[in-house]
Structure formats: C-alpha cells, structure tokens
Amino acid sequence: MAAFEGLTSRLQNVFGKLRGKGKVSEDDVNEAMREVRLALLEADVNFKVVKDFVAKVKERALGQEVVKSFTPGMVIIDLVNKELTELMGGTTSKLAKANKPPTVIMMAGLQGAGKTTTSGKLARLLQKSNHKPLLVAADIYRPAAIKQLQVLGEQIQAPVFSLGDQTSPVEIARQALAQAKANGNDYVIIDTAGRLHIDEALMEELKQIHEVTKPDEVLLVVDAMTGQDAVNVAQSFDEQLELTGVVLTKLDGDTRGGAALSVKAVTGRPIKFAAMGEKIDSLEPFHPDRMASRILG
Numbered sequence: 001m002a003a004f005e006g007l008t009s010r011l012q013n014v015f016g017k018l019r020g021k022g023k024v025s026e027d028d029v030n031e032a033m034r035e036v037r038l039a040l041l042e043a044d045v046n047f048k049v050v051k052d053f054v055a056k057v058k059e060r061a062l063g064q065e066v067v068k069s070f071t072p073g074m075v076i077i078d079l080v081n082k083e084l085t086e087l088m089g090g091t092t093s094k095l096a097k098a099n100k101p102p103t104v105i106m107m108a109g110l111q112g113a114g115k116t117t118t119s120g121k122l123a124r125l126l127q128k129s130n131h132k133p134l135l136v137a138a139d140i141y142r143p144a145a146i147k148q149l150q151v152l153g154e155q156i157q158a159p160v161f162s163l164g165d166q167t168s169p170v171e172i173a174r175q176a177l178a179q180a181k182a183n184g185n186d187y188v189i190i191d192t193a194g195r196l197h198i199d200e201a202l203m204e205e206l207k208q209i210h211e212v213t214k215p216d217e218v219l220l221v222v223d224a225m226t227g228q229d230a231v232n233v234a235q236s237f238d239e240q241l242e243l244t245g246v247v248l249t250k251l252d253g254d255t256r257g258g259a260a261l262s263v264k265a266v267t268g269r270p271i272k273f274a275a276m277g278e279k280i281d282s283l284e285p286f287h288p289d290r291m292a293s294r295i296l297g
C-alpha cells in the first residue's frame with residue numbers, strides 16, 4: 001500500500017538480514033530492534049508508541065529465546081507481525097447496530113479529511129449488505145458539501161436528507177431521524193461540518209448534534225497523510241465527543257502513514273474502516289491482522 005511502502009521495504013531489509021542466519025545472538029536481536037525502531041519512526045509512527053512497541057517485541061524475543069531457535073528470523077517476524085496487529089487494535093471492530101433501527105452514525109473530522117466522501121462510501125458499503133441508509137447533509141458551512149453529498153447519493157441511489165444551508169445542523173439532524181423512521185431507513189449517516197482547525201464553536205455544534213441524535217457510532221475521519229497532527233486531532237475529538245471509532249482515509253497516498261497507525265494506541269478507539277482511493281467503492285472494513293501482513297509485505 002502506497003502509504004506504507006517505505007516502512008515495508010525498511011522492515012523487509014531488517015528481516016532479510018535475520019532470515020539468512022541459522023542462529024542469532026542477543027546483539028543481533030538488539031540491532032534488529034534498533035532498525036525496526038528507526039523504520040517506524042521514519043514512517044512517522046508516534047515516538048511513544050514506537051518506544052512501547054519495540055520494548056514489547058524485544059522483551060518477547062529475548063523471553064522466547066529466539067537466540068536458541070533454528071529459525072530466529074521467522075520468530076522475530078512473527079513477533080513484529082503480532083505486535084503490529086495489536087497496535088492497530090488486534091481484532092476487527094464491527095460497526096455498531098442499534099437495538100431498534102435506525103442505527104445512527106455521526107461522521108466527524110477536520111475539513112478535507114474526507115467526511116463527505118466517506119459518508120457516501122459507507123452508505124454504499126451498507127447497501128451492499130442490503131441496508132437502506134439515509135445520508136444527512138449537516139455540513140452547511142462548506143459551500144459545496146451539500147451538493148457533493150447529493151451527487152454521491154444520486155450515484156449510489158441513496159436518499160439524501162437536506163434542508164439547505166439556512167437551517168441549523170442540529171435541527172437538520174433531528175428532522176432527518178424522523179424521516180428515516182418514517183421511510184424505513186435502517187442506517188442514518190450524518191455528514192457534519194469540519195473546520196481547518198479544531199475550534200470551540202465546531203465542538204459545541206457537534207456535541208449538540210450528539211445530544212439530539214444519540215448516535216450509535218461517532219466515527220472520526222482521519223486523513224492518513226496529515227502526520228502527527230492526526231494523533232492530536234483524534235485526541236481532541238475524543239475528549240469532546242467520545243468517539244466510537246476511526247476511519248482512516250487516503251491510505252492510497254504516498255506520504256508516510258505511520259501517524260494513522262498510532263491513532264488506536266493513543267486514543268484507544270478502534271479503526272473501523274480504511275479508505276484507499278477517491279472512488280465510491282474504495283472503503284473497506286479495517287482488519288488489523290491483514291493490514292499488519294500487508295505492511296510487512
């Protein structure tokens with residue numbers, strides 16, 4: 001995957017050296033871990049996360065007596081794979097489902113992160129499992145957001161609820177829920193506004209929407225290309241809104257995606273989906289184990 005190409009080739013390099021050896025010494029393990037640490041830091045994984053990660057793998061590597069193993073390289077690769085999987089959440093985290101429909105999903109994030117696009121993609125994904133999502137245009141500030149959501153809705157033939165840009169987003173969300181109930185939509189996806197930076201007015205509005213709609217999911221849309229800022233953004237949103245999950249977008253981009261991998265470790269919120277392109281079908285449920293294997297190449 002483009003966002004992790006650098007990391008993949010660095011790690012393959014480290015493992016390549018180990019694979020060739022029939023036996024490794026404690027020094028070899030230390031050297032390999034030093035290189036893994038550098039590879040992760042270079043990929044922009046949060047430094048505290050890296051420190052923790054390397055300490056755990058090292059402890060296990062020495063504890064499992066890698067040095068006595070006949071395939072020490074494989075043992076270390078396996079340990080890194082497992083720890084990387086853990087770092088990204090361990091197991092696949094499913095979308096919540098309300099006891100009584102509709103299930104309400106609130107999308108949050110900074111402007112440009114991919115909220116509107118991801119709302120459309122998520123609706124598409126739900127349709128594929130025979131659900132009837134309603135998209136809600138509650139971003140009334142970004143001039144093109146409503147139109148953009150309507151175009152996406154048309155493309156996938158999903159209804160879009162909009163009251164234009166003169167009604168408050170809280171009221172839009174309230175009426176949208178009523179409409180979903182009346183029309184039998186079992187999922188409601190609320191596309192909220194973002195700002196270029198986190199600000200109080202934005203958070204206040206999101207909190208109000210939260211209060212009115214009592215969402216089953218609050219998904220933070222995080223642009224994987226934004227580096228360490230992604231982690232700070234996730235922390236701030238989480239403090240204010242109690243996120244239930246994260247969607248990583250733009251994993252197809254060629255910037256280092258390591259920061260995004262730190263989001264779970266820092267906030268404790270699971271990554272539920274990953275987006276890898278601009279097309280409507282480019283959203284996938286996030287599987288930590290598969291992602292770890294892809295990163296390790």
Ligand code: GDP
Nearest residue numbers: 111112113114115116117249250275276277278
């Ligand atoms: P919003 O302001 O958060 O609603 O962001 P948008 O949904 O308008 O997305 C901002 C830009 O990012 C658009 O040009 C999208 O096409 C693009 N985008 C969103 N997700 C992805 C993705 O996974 N990969 C790529 N390459 N572009 C994306």
